[in-house]
Amino acid sequence: MAEGSTGGPAQAGPPPTPFHHLTQNLARLGTVGILVVMLLVNADVAGRYFFNSPIPGVPELVALSIVAIVYLQLAHTLRLERFIRSDVLILPLIERRPRWGYALQALHHAIGACLCGLIVWFVAPSFVEAWQEGDYVGAAGVFTAPKWPIYLIVTICSALTALQFARHVIRDITVVLGRMPPPPLPGAAS
16 A cells, blocks of 8 residues: 555545645644644643643633634645545445436535635634734733734635635536546545
8 A cells, every 4th residue: 555645545636736735734734733732731731730830821822723723724634535524425325326426515515615615704804803903812911812813824724625625516516527537435445
């Protein structure tokens, strides 16, 4: 079995594009964020235990970081077909009646694109407001962190995920129209 750059099985699918590299690098940044949060939480616990002195702002930073990490990894996870979904209906339909299955999957992906677009629509104004008004979390004089970077990450990464959903819609419709063979099913042995 071939190994991919992440140490796992090589991924079948479309060749890497600049969009793929962008989403992959954002996902890597999210992974770095996980490591930073782990170090921060461990340092906070050690500070509480050994010195009876917690690091100010750790709960706020962890809460903000979790949101950022999730959104940073969304588009790349979707591209790799590892997005959470129930395959109870769709995979058997794709196996038995591929055109119907891919048509239903195109609808699913179109709904995903619309939902991510709605996130952009509703979060972008919050980004602008947080940027202009200097909104922050924490207690003034103890610890504060600006909210706008999180809103920016959610806005940009939701837009990228919507674009990835749209790319899947195009792929699914191309399969339905018979202009390309169906790609390997997620989780199928190669």
